[in-house]
Amino acid sequence: MAMYVPLREATEVAQVGGKGEMLGRLLRSKVHIPDGIVFTTEMLVRFLADHGLDVADGQTPTPEMIGKIRHALKHAVWQPHQLEWLREVYDAMPGRMCVRSSAVLEDGQHSSYAGVFTSVLNVTTFGEFIRAVREVWESAYGPDAVAYAQQRKHPLLPMAVVVQQFLDATASGVAFLTEGRLHISATYGLGVGVVSGRVPADSYTLSHRGAEPELEIHAKGICYVANESAVTMLHKQMTIKHQQSEIDLYPYDTDDRNAVYLCQVLPQRHAQPANSPVLKRDNVLRLAETLYALQDGPLGSGDWDIEWCWHHDEPRVLQARPLTSSKVVEAYDAEPEPSSAGRLILTGKPISAGEGIGPVRNINKDEDLDRIEAGDILVMDWIPDHFIRILTKAAALLISDGSPLSHCAIIAREWNIPCVGGVQRGSLQDGVWYRVNGSTGKVYEAVDRPSVHQPSGLPAPTERLYVHAWLIQAMEAVNASPASEKRWMNKWRKLLQAAGPDCEIVTDGVEELLLPGDPLAPLFDRLLAGALRDCRPAGLIRGRA
Known part of the structure; x- marks a missing residue:
């Protein structure tokens, strides 16, 4: 396997990861996205092998092994041949770069890994570049990745790394395209503020293609922009x-790198940009047509989560991935409340459906994480990506950010954690019990406490095990070395035995990737036959969840 491939030639998820495969697909379809390259998963495998660590078997490393991997990625010295590959890529890239994660299971049909891994923006020097690659690799084995993988029962697999030209955007956002309805968020500067939930964003909604956009303006008092200078210029007014x-x-x-500024949006003599629409009507329609056109070409039908930016007076697509939840939650005011409902305390914006009951914990700083117990209702201004690992404890989430498009909003819906936006930190008293309805956005006093205090996002007794990436890796390994089939078949049986007899095995559409006459098709059939020989009920093996 090559150490890196041009982005437009990125086709195999097991080599280039989910994000790399999608970006390659967009490029081949002539979608105007930044070009680049992908460091394949093999590069990380070989780097770790050079330091005595084997991660090539597709199994989740033990906690001890994960510790050794983290140490190697932080402290091990690059080998000369590795620095040659890195230098070749760096020299071939025009200007500033972004270095992005592309895990094998990232941006998948059922698991987004939104905000779990690291991406590094506005990389300008070779030293920054090689550090950025290490940072992205490290995030594949970081606490959030481990927590997410455990919650989804996924293996920890080697990471690919996408390197692209950095676009210094003047506006950015996220769009959800579902059942013909388009929901766009937009703010000034870079999109990091929108996906993190820290920066308020305008909202534009089109009920169908060609519809007039409905606008909801929010006060955008802050934004993120790139530092174009070699020095730090804080506290000095700038203009975009x-x-x-x-x-x-x-x-x-x-x-920490002085690469991205957090800025206040200043009032002007004849305008108030913070309270004005980020995009004019004509530009909203231009952006909407660009996004709808993706369904005509590389994406096809289905529901999509798309990141975009405004660069040199035109809309640009940055990435696309399947929506991992059915839709953006909307309020269902007609939904009857149970007679046991307590006094209504407040109504916010529904973000993730479901109901959670528990005591409130107001989170003001990282140190407050130590106070969180399983089943707490967490109240925060916004949820930084590095807090994802504690979401499994939450009975519900209440955040001042009202956007359903941030990383943590996506994770909340994936993990079935009720979430309501537009709730200010400190508006509910610490330790007091409440009931949160994520479908209506309503928060009540908790009249009846549950006999067993449990976080709402815990998996149900019957589990699903998604084996898409594992099967791809196994089939490619056996195709390259047929003698290894017996070894991989034994690993497959052990995987099924560890999952338990009631665990549903989801292949997630691997069979749809196999064309008629594909030499891997018989192997796929033999793997499934092996599952049946191990007494796996046929009804518990599914192509799509």
């Missing part, structure tokens, strides 16, 4: 040009 207008910004904070 957007839609033939100039927007004045005041940078007051920066990331």
